[in-house]
Amino acid sequence: MPDSAALVKQLMFTFDDLVELDPMSLGVLIRSCDTDMLVYALKGSKAPIRDMFIGQMSERAGAILRDSIETMGPVLARDVEQAKNNILQKAKNLAEAGAIVIQRGDNANSQVIY
Template sequence: LAIAHQYVTQGGLDYAREILESALGPRKAKEILEKVQQTIRTTGFNLLENVDPKQIVNFIQKEHPQTIALLLAHMEPKNAAPIVSALPQELQVDVATRIATMESISPETLDQVEEVLVSQIKSLFGGDVSEIGGVKAVAEMLNSVDRGAEKNILGNLERENPELATEIKNLMFVFEDVLLLDDRSMQRVLKEIDTKDLSMALKGASEELQEKFFRNMSSRAAEMIREDMEFMGPIRLKDVEEVQQRIVDVIRRLEEDGEIIISGRGGDEDIVV
């Protein structure tokens, strides 16, 4: 693939096709060239990562929401987050919804977007990708935006599309993210969790995560949980995940009420220690 990329760079697509077809045959040559084109086009989107978010916002906020969603879906969620936060509130919701529900995009559509935008920004905007955006992309984005933008987007989605909002919220904070909680928050969470649920949830957790819980409870309570886990026997993964999700729901509720802090979330600058 690297050699094919070099052929394209040196002599263009036709030159690369001619060499590859003579060496590998038309079918294999076409397959390789498609992968090379995908790499080249996707790199064009990656150039956005080096542009000041404020400049991107000034440029895209006048574009159609679907175009904005397409561009942001091609960016790393952590880089797209400040752009989402800077958009007008009504546009935040529209764009987040479009990214979450985005499906496969054809190369032709991306080429059309590229033609419109390339004249205004000296970067390539294209990419032959089959899967972009989606609920996970929005969840990762919302994990990094400030709390105001998160509440605005989720609040509107809960009214307009409750099922989509629930999907996004379930992916925003997963059970393994308990490691982000400080000790005081952990102790507050433990007050809300049933011992039997915790034993089952930790049955499918990493050793590091188990120790995070044990470290924030008494030695006697930790020993009881360990014994419960030992005598529990095999458990269906589905049951473990359901209990873990219940604990995640408790954590999100406590965070929304301002009773705990999740490290690394947007809006920490407002915290007074």
């Protein structure tokens, strides 16, 4: 049964939920990620998520990342999902370490989710 609980917990927080991170937490997460991992994850992401990540980077780093995403050819869906899962795991590890705060819901009823 512990595997089922871990699966449910993982399903509660998705890559798209990272848009709810505050700018400081998102910056910490971005700095902890490998550039290639970011490129793969963002290649398969919707424009608002991609723009949010790139907006938290320096102008030069954001331009390089955007260019890498645009010039990269087709990628396998499993590689995109693996990169997204790796970033999610990093976010959860950073939250558990107290380096970032992951909140869901409005401020009055927000929850920290790991």
